[in-house]
């Protein structure tokens with residue numbers, strides 16, 4: 364073998380090793396720079412378990428902002444296709460905020476734009492992240508892990524307001540911070556039931572997704588004022604709905620899960636909520652009306668047959 368060839372090859376190998384070494388070094392410098400200027404925001408795993416058990420924790424049955432100490436907040440967020448619950452979070456400038464995030468269905472990515480806050484949100488795991496926001500403003504939150512057909516709609520907002528304004532707003536809202544929802548009875552917040560159980564498919568404002576999930580805004584109210592429509596809406600909640608339907612000229616052939624596990628008052632409240640999303644006014648639904656439809660043992664296909672009679 365000719366020694367010259369050996370030298371030639373060795374020379375190029377040294378050059379490439381130097382180039383890759385420089386690349387590694389520049390990556391390390393970039394990381395060090397961002398740690399120095401933006402601080403480290405590395406999410407820790409706070410809990411692991413079955414997704415259902417985690418979601419039953421008070422923090423997640425009622426996600427949102429809680430005051431845990433002077434200038435200290437705890438914020439819990441549930442990611443689900445295709446919404447962050449709650450969608451908007453308001454925090455005071457400079458407060459210590461501890462985020463707790465988990466997912467209801469598939470993996471989502473919680474990314475706060477123009478910051479280095481970026482957490483993989485995993486079903487069966489609670490991620491914890493501590494931070495504070497020094498500048499007043501509104502940050503958009505996106506989902507950066509593809510999670511299905513409505514992924515691009517999965518947006519949220521963090522509003523950072525001056526501490527004085529935050530104190531005034533939360534005093535005005537009273538119950539909105541801390542204990543949010545009264546148990547059962549007329550105190551049930553239909554909007555919260557909707558956000559927690561329905562928004563993932565029908566959208567936060569009930570607009571639906573054409574061809575996949577029917578709209579409820581301006582549609583549930585039409586059903587409610589149709590003969591037999593009230594009982595049909597309750598049946599659809601209690602027993603689900605399956606099979607081909609047409610809403611506003613668009614065909615759907617999906618499965619709507621049954622919601623019988625919700626309390627009567629919650630079902631009444633969530634129907635009031637969707638009826639209130641637009642369209643004709645209807646009388647409020649009552650827990651008694653819901654109770655009267657329980658125990659009929661209908662299947663989702665039976666509910667479709669009822670729909671065909673009510674909405675021919």
Ligand code: HEC
Nearest residue numbers: 560561564575576604605606608610615616617618619622
């Ligand atoms: C997993 C997705 C999903 C969730 C969550 C969901 N729905 Fe549905 N919903 C559907 C689908 C799909 C249909 C249409 C079923 C079909 O094609 O037969 C539907 C149909 C309906 C209908 C009937 C509309 C009509 O024209 O007859 C109502 C009312 C409704 N949903 C309300 C709700 C409410 C209230 C909640 C929360 C308690 C909820 N949905 C949660 C998927 C969902």
Ligand SMILES: [Cu+2]
Nearest residue numbers: 471506510517
């Ligand atoms: Cu997502």
